[in-house]
Amino acid sequence: MPFISNTDEQRTLMLKEIGVASFKDLLKGIPSELFIRNPLTLDEPLSEFEITKKVQALASQNINTSGVVSFLGAGIYDHFIPAAVSYVIGRPEFYSAYTPYQAEVSQGTLQFIYEYQTLICELTGMDASNASMYDGATACAESLLLALRHNKNKKIIISSLIHPHYKQVIETYIKPLNPEIVYIPQNNGRIDLEKLQSEMSDGVSAVLIPSPNFLGVIEDLESLEPIIHENKKALFIVATDPLSLLLFNPPGKYNVDIVVGEGQVLGSKQNLGGPLFGFFAVNQKLIRKMPGRIVGATVDTNGQKGYVLTLQTREQHIRRDKATSNICTNESLCALAATVYMVLMGKQGLREVAEQSTIKAHYLNDKICRIEGFEASNTSPFFKEFAIKTSIPPSEIISKLKHKGYFAGVDISKYGYEDQLLIAVTEKRTKHELEAFVYELEKLMEEV
Amino acid sequence: MATKTIFEKSVKNRKGYTLPKCKIDNEVKKIFPANLLRSDAPRIPEVSELDTVRHYIELSDKNHFIEKGFYPLGSCTMKYNPKINDIVNVLTGFTDIHPMQPEDTIQGALQVMYELQQDLAEISGMRALSLQPVAGAHGEFTGVNIIYNYHKNKGRHRTKIIMPDSSHGTNPATSALHGMEVIEIKSNDDGKVDIKAVEEVLSDDIAGFMLTNPNTLGVFETDVQEIAELIHSVDGLMYMDGANLNAMLGYLRPGNMGFDIVHFNLHKTFSTPHGGGGPGAGGIGVSEKLVEYLPIPVVRKKEYVYYLDYDVKHSIGKVHSYFGNFLVMLRAYIYLKMLGDIGLKRVAENAVINSNYLMAKLRSEYPVPYQKNIMHEFVACGEKFKEYGVRTLDIAKRLLDYGFHAPTIYFPLIVHEALMIEPTETESKETLDNFAQVMLKIAKEAKDNSQLLKDAPQNTPVTRLDETNAIKNLNIKYNFEA
Numbered sequence: 001m002p003f004i005s006n007t008d009e010q011r012t013l014m015l016k017e018i019g020v021a022s023f024k025d026l027l028k029g030i031p032s033e034l035f036i037r038n039p040l041t042l043d044e045p046l047s048e049f050e051i052t053k054k055v056q057a058l059a060s061q062n063i064n065t066s067g068v069v070s071f072l073g074a075g076i077y078d079h080f081i082p083a084a085v086s087y088v089i090g091r092p093e094f095y096s097a098y099t100p101y102q103a104e105v106s107q108g109t110l111q112f113i114y115e116y117q118t119l120i121c122e123l124t125g126m127d128a129s130n131a132s133m134y135d136g137a138t139a140c141a142e143s144l145l146l147a148l149r150h151n152k153n154k155k156i157i158i159s160s161l162i163h164p165h166y167k168q169v170i171e172t173y174i175k176p177l178n179p180e181i182v183y184i185p186q187n188n189g190r191i192d193l194e195k196l197q198s199e200m201s202d203g204v205s206a207v208l209i210p211s212p213n214f215l216g217v218i219e220d221l222e223s224l225e226p227i228i229h230e231n232k233k234a235l236f237i238v239a240t241d242p243l244s245l246l247l248f249n250p251p252g253k254y255n256v257d258i259v260v261g262e263g264q265v266l267g268s269k270q271n272l273g274g275p276l277f278g279f280f281a282v283n284q285k286l287i288r289k290m291p292g293r294i295v296g297a298t299v300d301t302n303g304q305k306g307y308v309l310t311l312q313t314r315e316q317h318i319r320r321d322k323a324t325s326n327i328c329t330n331e332s333l334c335a336l337a338a339t340v341y342m343v344l345m346g347k348q349g350l351r352e353v354a355e356q357s358t359i360k361a362h363y364l365n366d367k368i369c370r371i372e373g374f375e376a377s378n379t380s381p382f383f384k385e386f387a388i389k390t391s392i393p394p395s396e397i398i399s400k401l402k403h404k405g406y407f408a409g410v411d412i413s414k415y416g417y418e419d420q421l422l423i424a425v426t427e428k429r430t431k432h433e434l435e436a437f438v439y440e441l442e443k444l445m446e447e448v
Numbered sequence: 449m450a451t452k453t454i455f456e457k458s459v460k461n462r463k464g465y466t467l468p469k470c471k472i473d474n475e476v477k478k479i480f481p482a483n484l485l486r487s488d489a490p491r492i493p494e495v496s497e498l499d500t501v502r503h504y505i506e507l508s509d510k511n512h513f514i515e516k517g518f519y520p521l522g523s524c525t526m527k528y529n530p531k532i533n534d535i536v537n538v539l540t541g542f543t544d545i546h547p548m549q550p551e552d553t554i555q556g557a558l559q560v561m562y563e564l565q566q567d568l569a570e571i572s573g574m575r576a577l578s579l580q581p582v583a584g585a586h587g588e589f590t591g592v593n594i595i596y597n598y599h600k601n602k603g604r605h606r607t608k609i610i611m612p613d614s615s616h617g618t619n620p621a622t623s624a625l626h627g628m629e630v631i632e633i634k635s636n637d638d639g640k641v642d643i644k645a646v647e648e649v650l651s652d653d654i655a656g657f658m659l660t661n662p663n664t665l666g667v668f669e670t671d672v673q674e675i676a677e678l679i680h681s682v683d684g685l686m687y688m689d690g691a692n693l694n695a696m697l698g699y700l701r702p703g704n705m706g707f708d709i710v711h712f713n714l715h716k717t718f719s720t721p722h723g724g725g726g727p728g729a730g731g732i733g734v735s736e737k738l739v740e741y742l743p744i745p746v747v748r749k750k751e752y753v754y755y756l757d758y759d760v761k762h763s764i765g766k767v768h769s770y771f772g773n774f775l776v777m778l779r780a781y782i783y784l785k786m787l788g789d790i791g792l793k794r795v796a797e798n799a800v801i802n803s804n805y806l807m808a809k810l811r812s813e814y815p816v817p818y819q820k821n822i823m824h825e826f827v828a829c830g831e832k833f834k835e836y837g838v839r840t841l842d843i844a845k846r847l848l849d850y851g852f853h854a855p856t857i858y859f860p861l862i863v864h865e866a867l868m869i870e871p872t873e874t875e876s877k878e879t880l881d882n883f884a885q886v887m888l889k890i891a892k893e894a895k896d897n898s899q900l901l902k903d904a905p906q907n908t909p910v911t912r913l914d915e916t917n918a919i920k921n922l923n924i925k926y927n928f929e930a
Contacts, residue, residue, distance in 0.1 A: 002787065006877055034700055061556030103913050104912065105848050105909070115455070173767075249484060271545075272547050275774075302911055
C-alpha cells in the first residue's frame with residue numbers, strides 16, 4: 001500500500017503487543033450500525049504513473065496564461081516570479097514543517113516570519129504586522145471584526161468600490177454581529193467625500209477604503225483622514241495592493257489604523273485564486289488586538305538571539321471564546337514566498353515592477369480610449385488596472401478575443417458596473433503585446 | 449549560531465533580479481500628482497540571488513520537518529507528503545490559471561474540484577461539499593455560519609452552542625464570532641461526552657453541538673447517535689470537527705452518525721503538507737437539509753461540462769476571494785486517487801494500530817488517563833514527574849535533543865501536564881520503537897538527573913528560548929536604527 005511502512009507481519013506483532021487479536025478488536029465498543037457495510041464507491045487505486053498521466057491530461061485541458069496574453073486582474077495578478085522563489089518554497093524544510101510550536105527546532109520558519117513582518121511594516125508604514133491571513137478578503141473582514149471589538153460601535157462604513165467578492169466575504173463574516181453596514185457611492189472612480197462626511201457620526205466603528213479600489217484607482221488618503229478621524233473612535237482601515245506602495249505614499253503616513261490586503265502579487269502564482277495570502281498591519285495601539293500569529297525576537301539560555309511565537313494570549317488555543325479571532329492555520333508558505341520575492345527583487349526591483357506596470361497600464365489605457373466605442377470609466381489616477389466603458393457588451397469582447405489568444409479582462413457588468421471591462425497590466429506585458437491587443441480591439445470595433 | 453537578519457546583509461545597489469526593459473517612454477512623476485507619490489523608499493534589502501538563497505537555506509537548516517524525522521504532534525496528523533504532488537503542483541496548467549478565466553478554459557481544474565467533492569462526499573457520507581474554506585478553523589467558521597443562517601432563515605434567534613471541555617480552541621472562538629454563547633460540558637470518566645450533561649442543557653435556545661470525533665483524547669465518541677438525536681429533537685445542528693478523520697477512513701462516516709456538517713483538514717487527513725503553518729484546506733460537507741446554504745459558487749457538472757453555480761437559494765455568501773486553495777485540493781485529489789477504498793482503510797487501520805502500539809509501549813511510565821476506545825492518538829499525563837521538578841514542557845524539550853519533534857503539550861486542557869501523541873499511519877514500527885525507547889529513557893533521566901531535562905534542549909540551533917522576555921520586551925520587527 002502506498003505511503004505505509006508497516007508490513008503485515010509487523011502489524012501482527014504490534015497487535016500482539018497491544019494485546020488484541022485483530023484490528024477489529026480495537027474498534028470494540030463502537031456501535032456496529034455505524035460501520036460502513038459496503039466498500040466506498042471510489043475509483044480503483046491508480047499507480048503513481050497512472051495518476052501522473054491523468055493529472056497531466058487535466059492540466060493540459062486548462063488554457064494557462066503563459067500561452068496567451070492576459071489582462072486579467074481583479075485582485076489576482078500575473079506578475080513575474082524569479083526562479084529562486086519557487087526554489088526556496090519548494091524546500092521540504094519549509095513546506096513540510098508544522099506551525100512553529102517548538103521554537104528551538106523552528107528557527108528557520110520563525111526568523112523568516114520576523115523578516116516578513118518587518119517588510120510588511122516597511123511597505124505599509126505601520127508599526128506591526130501579523131504572520132498572515134487567509135487572503136485579502138478575510139483580512140478585510142477580520143479588520144472590521146477588530147474594530148467592532150475595539151470600540152464597541154456598531155456602524156461600519158465601506159467604499160462601494162470594494163472588490164465585490166470582498167464585500168460578500170465581509171458580509172458573511174460580520175453580519176452575525178448585527179452591525180449597520182453603509183456603502184458610500186463613487187464619484188468619478190473615487191469614494192464620494194461629501195457622502196462619506198454625511199455618514200460620519202458618533203456610532204461609526206470603522207471606515208474601510210480600498211486603494212487602489214476595484215477600478216484600480218488610487219484614493220486621496222490625505223483628504224480622507226481628517227473626515228474619518230474627526231470621529232475619535234472610528235478606525236481608518238485601508239485595503240491596498242502592496243506593490244502600489246512602492247510608488248504611492250504608504251497608509252502609515254496618513255495615520256491609518258489598520259492596513260490589509262491581498263499579498264498574492266508578492267511572489268505567489270495565480271493558482272486559480274488559491275493559495276493566496278492576506279497581510280494585516282496595525283498601529284502601535286492595536287497590536288494586542290490583532291488576529292493571528294505574531295513572531296517576536298528573544299534570547300535563549302545562553303543569551304543567543306532567537307525567535308518565538310509571541311502575544312499568544314490573543315489566540316484561540318489559549319483564549320478560546322475570548323480570542324481575537326478563530327484563525328489557526330494561516331498561509332505561512334505564501335508569506336515565505338513574499339519574503340523571498342521582496343528580498344530578491346530588492347528595493348530597486350520592486351519599484352521597477354510597480355513603475356513598469358503603471359507605465360504600461362497608462363500606455364494601454366491611452367490607446368484604448370482613442371478607439372471609437374471605448375471610453376475611460378473615470379478620470380481619476382489609477383495604478384495598474386483600469387475600467388473601460390464599451391459600446392458592445394464586454395462579454396462579447398472577451399469571447400471574441402479569447403479565440404485570438406487574449407484574455408481581454410474581467411467583465412464587471414455583473415457587479416453593477418454596466419458595460420465595463422476591467423483591464424490589468426503587469427510588467428510582464430510587452431509594448432508589442434499591448435499594441436497588438438489594441439489592433440485587435442480596433443478591428444473588432446470596425447466589424448461591429 | 450544566530451543568523452543575521454536579511455536586513456543586516458544588505459549592500460547598497462546590490463541586485464538579485466533581472467527584468468525586461470520597459471520600452472515605453474514615460475515617467476511615474478509625469479503621470480501622478482506629486483502629493484500622491486512616495487518620497488521615502490521602504491527599506492527593502494539589496495542583496496544578490498546567491499545572498500538570498502544562502503540566507504534562506506541557512507534558515508531552513510534550523511527547522512524540524514517531516515522528511516527529517518518523526519513528528520508526533522497530536523491532532524495535527526503529520527503524515528508523509530507524497531513527492532508526486534510536488535511535481536504536479538508546479539504544472540503551469542494548474543499554477544498559471546486565473547480564477548476569472550472563462551469556464552471553458554479551466555475545465556481540467558474544475559474537474560479536479562468536482563471529483564474531489566464527490567470523493568469526499570462518499571468518504572464522509574455527506575450530501576454535498578464546498579471546498580472554499582482554506583483551513584480547519586475557516587471550515588468551522590463556514591459551518592457555524594451555516595448553523596447561524598439555518599436558524600435565522602427559520603425565523604428564530606438561537607444563541608447557544610454546546611461543546612465538550614476537550615474541544616479545540618477554534619470551536620469556542622468560532623462560536624463567539626457568531627455572537628453565540630458557548631456551553632461547555634464536562635467529559636465523563638471515559639473521556640467522552642456525558643449524555644446526562646447534554647440532556648441537562650438541552651433547550652429551544654440550542655443552535656447546535658460541536659464535536660470532534662474521535663475526540664481530542666483520541667477516544668471514539670460511542671454515544672454520538674444519541675447525542676445527535678437529542679440535538680435534533682430541538683432542531684439543533686450537529687457539527688463535526690474533522691481534525692481527526694484519519695482514524696475513520698473507509699470504516700466510519702460522520703454522515704452515518706447524525707452529523708449535519710463536517711469540515712475536512714486536507715492538510716492533515718489527505719496528506720497535503722502544512723507549509724510551516726499553512727496553506728491548508730478546510731472544505732466542508734453538509735447533510736441534505738443544508739445543501740442550499742453552501743457558499744457560492746458550487747462546482748457542478750452538466751453532461752460533460754463542469755461549471756460554477758452561483759444560484760444557491762440560502763447561500764451564506766462567500767468565505768474566500770475565489771474558490772479556496774486549489775493547489776492544496778489538487779494534492780488531496782492525487783492522494784485519494786492513489787488510495788481508493790482499500791488504501792483508505794489501510795490508512796485508518798495503521799493509524800489506529802500505531803497509536804495503540806505506542807500507548808502500550810509508553811503507559812508504564814506515562815499514564816494514559818483515558819484508554820478506552822483509543823483510536824489514532826492518545827493523551828498521556830506527565831503529572832507524576834512533578835515530584836522531580838519536571839514539567840511536561842521539559843520532557844518535550846528533551847525530546848528535541850534526541851532528534852524527535854515533541855508531541856502536542858498542555859492540550860486537551862482536561863488532562864494535566866498533557867502529552868498528546870499522534871504517530872500517524874505512515875510511520876514504521878522501527879520509528880515507534882525508537883521513539884518509545886527515548887521516551888522511556890527520558891522518564892529515567894527525569895528521576896535520576898532532572899537537570900538534564902530542565903536544561904534541554906542543548907542539541908538544537910538555539911537552547912531554550914525565553915518567551916516571557918519576548919512579551920515583556922516586545923520586538924516584532926527589525927530595528928533599522930539600532
